[in-house]
Amino acid sequence: MEQKTQAEKINRQKMPEQNVSSRIRNFDEVPLGYDPQTAQREASRCIMCKNPKCVEGCPVEIDIPAFVKLIKEGKFLEAIYKIKEKNALPAVCGRVCPQEDQCEKMCLLGLKGEPVGIGNLERFAADYEYTQPLAEVKKPTSPTGHKAAVVGSGPSGLTVAADLALLGHEVTIFEALHEPGGVLIYGIPEFRLPKAIVKREIDYLKSLGVKVFNNMIIGKIFTVDELFDRGFEAVYLGVGAGLPVFMGIPGENLNGILSANEFLSRVNLMKGYEFPDTDTPVYVGNHVAVIGGGNVAMDCARTSLRLGAKRVTVLYRRSRREMPARLDEVIRAEEEGIIFHYLTNPIRYLSNEQNWVKAIECIRMELAEPDESGRRNVIPIAGSEQTIEFDTVLVAVGAGANPVLSSTTPDLKLNSRGYYIADPVTGLTSKPRVFAGGDIVTGSATVISAMGAGRRSAQAIHKMLMGIQDTPTTD
Amino acid sequence: MNSKKEHPCQQVSISEDSYTIIEKEQLAKRTICKMIIEAPLIARKARAGQFIILRVNETGERVPMTITEKDPAKGTITIYFQVVGKTTALMRNMKVGERFKDVVGPLGQPDEIEKIGKVVMVGGGTGTAVLYHITQAYRALDNYLVGIIGARDKDLIILQKEMGALCDELIVTTDDGSSGQKGLVTEALNNYLKTSHDVRLVWAIGPLAMMKAVSAITRPFQIKTMVSLNPIMVDGTGMCGCCRVTVGGKIRFACVDGPSFNGHLVDYDELLKRKGMYLNQERESLLFSVR
Structure with missing residues (x-):
């Protein structure tokens, strides 16, 4: 209890920002990030709940108290590895997640005062990693020999790709545009999410062995069935909403x-x-x-x-x-x-x-x-x-459902608005071995909810590929 | 749906196409350039009416180009372009063996080509290159084809020999009379329709004003008329809506719903104005690049 009183004395650490008069003339990032001391001070505010609610508020269930504790102890690299167990894109999520509606909303400190700056700390840990010499990449477990295709390289596709690669599967991403990243590249501006960070996260995926092909519109250059013909055993569709309203x-x-x-x-x-x-x-x-x-x-x-x-x-x-x-x-x-x-x-x-x-x-x-x-x-x-x-x-x-892929995939069931129908847990669609998640299933939502869908689908795809039969599917 | 369904066998590997320029030829007094590009995956899939989007280099814009010809066996596609701005100027300076940064396709809806009888194919300027791929598809289904192609003078006519080989009749027009009939393709079309009453379909591809005029000519004859539009595009996958055109009172996206539409339903005036939206910047870009 002594720790608690001590923790509450420190106010939430503000993240420095570019001042208004200069930032409206440039495209540089607005919030500038914590320095190590500030991060440790902020981390020390966490009261380490026995039954942490913040984790429940996180769509990808990051072990938040654990990584916050590691930051408090100055173990910054260990903190980022802890996050990466659950989240392949921490530098992105630390910037664009609506933490105030998720983890931070559940934080007990928020009841009486301000919640722990979980998003700020996540960003700090991710950015810290990139100031360090390239760490040993956590190598995938031994190769399974299974091949999965991921269509679209936005938040959900990147998450599926990372998770499957870490489980030892051979993953290929097909991206329609000339640069991977989806909405992280074409949608969110530089001043909110520097593109160098997105590139970094994608390089990390490549270091896990994920292949990324740009300029490949599935539905045009290959149909989904042709991907199966080419030896892929599972296909994940994370194509985004992709149609302006x-x-x-x-x-x-x-x-x-x-x-x-x-x-x-x-x-x-x-x-x-x-x-x-x-x-x-x-x-x-x-x-x-x-x-x-x-x-x-x-x-x-x-x-x-x-x-x-x-x-x-x-x-x-x-x-x-x-x-x-x-x-x-x-x-x-x-x-x-x-x-x-x-x-x-x-x-x-x-x-x-x-x-x-x-x-x-x-x-x-x-x-x-x-x-x-x-x-x-x-x-x-x-x-x-x-x-x-x-x-x-x-x-x-808002956005609507892009028809380019669905119009050439007749056995993919759509709802009345053209979005793909997928199992809410596994992401399995009406088409066998085809999974979907993110905005093309839910309509426009957040980066992190798309990632959550990707995480759940990756688990389902893994089980399917390995023949583990413990989850009922929609088939 | 005319094209033979190619069995998706594994002959072409999923590696990024090289997008290397295999052949390059300057035509029509160097105003038009023909390029054969290595893109085996696209060549395997491309059908009449479809297009690609390419980027010249890392800072390049995304430019749509219609596929004039494909050779799945050689793994190549052919494009024709006129130098109209910075990107096409850069492209003209590219050499055989150089590579495009990006090529994506095939984009757009392939045209549904049937055996219907007599079809008049009208091409103006570089539009003839777009028309050529579609004409090949109609030829394959053994339609009776009348080609009408035109340009300002005889040196600016492209693909005359090739169109002649595909068409049962070929009419060439030039503004100055230096080759074929003196006058515009629209006049030749009007004369042809007055004397030939069994035309089932007209295709018109060229400048917007020409496609608008052709549509006006065929309307009283009640002959179905198809045109291929080339509005400004960015992504080409239906994502941005830049290429929206009004067709039959409804907003359609040329990149995913087209680029071919029923010519009698297109709002040409709106499209013409929309095409001018970035004229000042396009000029600035070109001037900047030569500075």
């Missing part, structure tokens, strides 16, 4: 109106912010509107600002409380001067003579009673239309 309102095809996916791909995947040193242009006008209230909307808004927009406004149809974006990101966006119009929804776009968007006609919304899911619906207020001038609009209202 537009609102279907008049004027949406005007010049200057882009999907969030297009805008972020131009900037992140194609490095459009370095144009003309790179060849892919990205256009940002003076007055940018971002439609939506999720993390993608925040990324679009903050990216626009960094590309030189004079005024960036987020239009969201609910209120701040209902915004799906992480609170940290909303606060950073507010600090950076992003304007928020809540309870506001676009109803049509107006153009100038050159077919460019020049204004949005919006309508005010009001919140209705929560529906069964607990989410509050919104209804437009008649007569509240107003027109606001904008010359760029970024539509970040």
Whole structure:
């Protein structure tokens, strides 16, 4: 108990950040990370619960108290190895996981004060490892001789690949784009997740023996059945949602109106912010509107600002409380001067003579009673239309299910919205030996939930490949 | 679905295709370049109407290019391109034996090609190269083919011999009359349709204005007309929505729903404006690269 009182005396250690005036002019990471002393101080706050709730809050069940204790003791490398037992992408998760809704939400310290900065500590451990000489890679257990194909190299595909490789299987990843990483590469901006970190994590997978082929669109270059013909014994589909949603309102095809996916791909995947040193242009006008209230909307808004927009406004149809974006990101966006119009929804776009968007006609919304899911619906207020001038609009209202793979895989069952139907535990689809997870099953969700799905599927695939029959499947 | 289903035997290994330039030829007074690229996996799968996206180098943009020809036995695909911006300028300077950084494909929907009778194939400028692959597929099904290909003058006509070998009739037009009929392909088409009443289908591939004009000509004749669109794209897999076009009042993505569409339903004016969205930047990129 003595330890507990001592622990509560220390406040949660803030992570230093780039100050606002400089960060809105560059694409460098905003939070700068803990130094070892700060990390140890933060780790010492953990009260080492006998029955740690934080682990229950983690979709991949990292042994959080164990790694936090190792950091407290200064055993930083041991801490990262502890994390890597459960999480193949700690440097990513330490940055982009919504810890406030997961592990940190469950932390007992959070009841009276602030929870332990578990995400910050995870990031510290991961970053520390990369300052050290390349450690001996934990070698996979002896090869099983089984071959598995992973389609898509986003968070869930990378997790499946890492887990299966560590279990001794021969794993090949097929990525559609010219660079692996999925949403970590094309979606999340450099200032939130430096691409060098994603590359590092992928190099780690390669060191485990995972083969990565870029520029391979499964459904086009090979069908899923052709992968089996080529000797793969299991296929995991982690292709992501991958289809932008537009609102279907008049004027949406005007010049200057882009999907969030297009805008972020131009900037992140194609490095459009370095144009003309790179060849892919990205256009940002003076007055940018971002439609939506999720993390993608925040990324679009903050990216626009960094590309030189004079005024960036987020239009969201609910209120701040209902915004799906992480609170940290909303606060950073507010600090950076992003304007928020809540309870506001676009109803049509107006153009100038050159077919460019020049204004949005919006309508005010009001919140209705929560529906069964607990989410509050919104209804437009008649007569509240107003027109606001904008010359760029970024539509970040969610994603749909990309049909490229499913349209060439007739025996893969889909739900009414085109997402793959998969067993919630194993990820097994209607097609034998084919598993799926991440956004293409659940619809848009988080990096870590996709990783959780990948982890569970990897276990199921392993059992299938090894002929271990203790789990009932949907077959 | 015309193509013979190739048995996915293991003859081509799953290693990254080399994307090496095997052959290069400058045509049409050096305004058009033909390239044969080593890409065995793509060559095995590519069907008429499909395209690839390539990147020249690490900082390169993703540029869609229609596949003009494929040779699964040799493991090659052929593309034709006109130098219109920085990337195509860089491509023209590439030498045989050099490699593209990335090539991905085949992308887009293959065209559903049937035996239906008399088909008129209209090609303008480099569009003829896109048309050629589709014409081959119609030839394979023994349709009666009328080719109409045109350019500004005789030196700018491409694939005349090849189209002539595939078509039962071939009409060549030039703006200045230096070869074939003087005038535009649209005029030749209009004249042909007035005298020939058994045309079942028209394909038109070329500049947007030409495809729009062809669609206007065939509409009163009520002849189904197909066009192949080339809007701006980024990923080419349906992910970004940059290539959206309005077809029959609905938003379609050219990269995954097309690139071929019913020409009578395409909103050409909107597409023309959308294609100009990055004109200033494209100019800047080209100027920057020559500085």
